[in-house]
Structure formats: structure tokens, C-alpha cells
Amino acid sequence: MTISPSLLSFPDRESCVRQLADDLGLQLRQTLATRPRAGLLLPGGSSPQLLLPLLRGQALDWDRVDLSPTDERWVASDDPASNWRLLSAGLPRAHCLDPRQASAPEAAAIGWAQHLGGWHPFAAVLLGMGEDGHFASLFPGMPGLAAALDPQAQPGALPGLAPSEPRQRLSLNLSMLCDSGWLGLLAFGECKRELLDAVLLDEPRSRDLPIHALAWQVRQPLRIYWAP
Numbered sequence: 001m002t003i004s005p006s007l008l009s010f011p012d013r014e015s016c017v018r019q020l021a022d023d024l025g026l027q028l029r030q031t032l033a034t035r036p037r038a039g040l041l042l043p044g045g046s047s048p049q050l051l052l053p054l055l056r057g058q059a060l061d062w063d064r065v066d067l068s069p070t071d072e073r074w075v076a077s078d079d080p081a082s083n084w085r086l087l088s089a090g091l092p093r094a095h096c097l098d099p100r101q102a103s104a105p106e107a108a109a110i111g112w113a114q115h116l117g118g119w120h121p122f123a124a125v126l127l128g129m130g131e132d133g134h135f136a137s138l139f140p141g142m143p144g145l146a147a148a149l150d151p152q153a154q155p156g157a158l159p160g161l162a163p164s165e166p167r168q169r170l171s172l173n174l175s176m177l178c179d180s181g182w183l184g185l186l187a188f189g190e191c192k193r194e195l196l197d198a199v200l201l202d203e204p205r206s207r208d209l210p211i212h213a214l215a216w217q218v219r220q221p222l223r224i225y226w227a228p
Helices: 013-032 048-056 083-090 105-119 190-200 210-216
Strands: 006-009 038-042 065-069 071-073 124-127 157-161 168-172 183-188 222-227
Touching: 013 038, 013 048, 013 124, 013 183, 013 222, 048 083, 065 083, 065 105, 071 083, 105 157, 105 168, 183 190, 190 210, 190 222, 210 222
Parallel strands: 006 222, 038 065, 038 124, 124 183, 183 222
Antiparallel strands: 071 168, 157 168
16 A cells, blocks of 8 residues: 655744754653654754754753664764764753764664664654655665665664765665654755755656665555755
């Protein structure tokens, strides 16, 4: 059965992230009402920087929230480019798991996935996307992409390869990211809207893009939050 994604459009970025923070807060509160802890995966990059202060202000027990990035750059944990650094500073009361669980990317990915295994299903997963159609660190044409996008694969993590520096990444696979009670995507700008429209219309030119696999997987409906 196909589960259609939904597109929520907002006139500006402030109203977009405000609604997103409210929706994520509600999802986390509902999870914490029935479970001792709630797992939350968030993206790094520029878009979530508007979201984190609003999310931090949500009235919920952050001490019971387990947090980790959806992907990470293979840099030191205190590097300004680190997604883990951004999230742990932005939501300091949450327990933020560093994807760097070993000294080499392959072993780190295995250790990261093992730690996250105890969080399933996640309460919520929010992703970002690039203008090339990537999400997390699953980039068009990178080695191992088809396996990483297989919705029937074992939930896990893998080394990713970006087209720009720092090229070495860690990413969760599609199966892991969709093992969640709530799945969202945050995107800003006209270029990304044009790409999303092509994906939502299932245009043939969009079908090889990673974002198409995310939008049309059948595990969890995708809620897209977009603003100019």
C-alpha cells in the first residue's frame, strides 16, 4: 500500500519552524506519557538552527529524551561542522548520543546503530534535504546508496560520501530512519520546493533521487514542512 506524503507550506520560515516545534513537542509528550524515554533524531546543517530554540522551549521532560543526529560529518566532536555539537548545545538537557562510537567510520557506524537499537521505535525523526535531493548523508551516486535506500534492509548505519568537504560522513539508512512514530522533513527555498513538487508528482526525473525513496516509502507517512 502506498502512503502519500503531505506538504505543509508556510508563508515564512518563522511560522514554519514554530508549527514544527509544536508538532514535535506534542509527539514527544505523547510518547513520554506511555514510555519511560523517547528517542529523537534531528538533522544538522543550517535549517534546524531556527528550530532548536523553539523546540527547547517546549514544555516536556527533556531529561527523558534520547537525541542523536540523523547523520554526521567525520570531524572531531567539537568541530563547528559537527551535527552532534550543534544538537547537544541546542538541546542541552536531552541525552545526546555521539555517532562517533569508534575511531574509524565503518566501526563507528556499527557501534552507533547498536546503541540506537534500544531506542526503537523512535518517537520522532526529522530530516533535512539538499538541493541535489539528498537527505541525511545519503547522496546521489555515492557508493552503497541502493542498499542504504532499501526499505526492507536491516535498520543500520553506514559510512557516507559527500560531494563536498568534509566528504567522509556517517548516516543512518532509510530503514532505520523510518522506524519511527512520526517522520518529518524541513526544507526552505524555491529550489527545494521545485524539487519536492517533482517528487510529489512522481515525475520520472525525480525517481533516482534519494529524497524520492524517502517520500514514497510505505513505513511511515512523510510530513514535509516548507517555507520560502
